[in-house]
Amino acid sequence: MSKALRYLSQTRPEAATNLMGFYKHSVVALDEKTRFLIQIVTKITVGTERGLRQYAPKALKAGATKEEILDAAMMAFPAAGLNKLLDAINILNDLDLLPEVEEADSNKDVSNDLGALEQFAIGRMQSVKRPSGDLIVFRATADKLAVYEARCPHSKSNLCDGTDHGNRVECRVHNWIFDLESGKCIEPIKEGKQQDLIKVPASVVDGHIVLQ
Numbered sequence: 088m089s090k091a092l093r094y095l096s097q098t099r100p101e102a103a104t105n106l107m108g109f110y111k112h113s114v115v116a117l118d119e120k121t122r123f124l125i126q127i128v129t130k131i132t133v134g135t136e137r138g139l140r141q142y143a144p145k146a147l148k149a150g151a152t153k154e155e156i157l158d159a160a161m162m163a164f165p166a167a168g169l170n171k172l173l174d175a176i177n178i179l180n181d182l183d184l185l186p187e188v189e190e191a192d193s194n195k196d197v198s199n200d201l202g203a204l205e206q207f208a209i210g211r212m213q214s215v216k217r218p219s220g221d222l223i224v225f226r227a228t229a230d231k232l233a234v235y236e237a238r239c240p241h242s243k244s245n246l247c248d249g250t251d252h253g254n255r256v257e258c259r260v261h262n263w264i265f266d267l268e269s270g271k272c273i274e275p276i277k278e279g280k281q282q283d284l285i286k287v288p289a290s291v292v293d294g295h296i297v298l299q
């Protein structure tokens with residue numbers, strides 16, 4: 088449940104219950120996969136990134152193929168227009184929900200060298216954009232380094248766009264919070280629900296951060 092819905096369920100419990108009940112009970116004949124594919128079309132049409140990031144992974148989980156997700160996105164085009172469709176393609180690609188294409192050589196990472204260590208300030212999250220997937224670098228101290236995949240483990244939003252809380256990063260989509268020194272998920276606190284950041288092995292070689 089999003090922070091906003093949780094807030095409403097506390098301050099306007101009856102309205103929130105009815106609202107969630109409407110979503111739960113209003114559609115009875117369509118199967119789950121079809122419902123989530125239609126959600127993709129509607130989220131693209133109204134241009135809600137947050138909604139698309141929330142529902143597109145559910146379509147995959149409900150059994151939709153990546154080809155079907157691409158088809159759903161294309162169906163939004165007549166109402167959404169080209170710009171919204173292209174934005175959606177970027178988001179779906181970011182979520183790894185579209186069919187693979189053979190990458191041109193120019194899109195491959197040319198080096199495992201992320202740059203000179205001294206370019207990365209201590210105690211600050213720093214993003215490294217790479218064709219193969221963005222990374223987050225965090226130096227807790229002068230000799231303590233951590234590199235993570237930038238994809239949020241919850242629903243694959245890019246944490247480079249997350250809120251920087253110094254030694255923590257908060258995903259902007261569903262507000263999960265991660266400790267950057269350990270990679271541990273610290274919010275939500277519900278047992279068994281958390282997933283930690285994915286570590287990328289790296290070391291310092293000749294004063295540069297190098298992926299292993």
Ligand code: FES
Pocket residue numbers: 239240241242243244258259260261262263
């Ligand atoms: S995508 Fe859901 S918290 Fe990051």
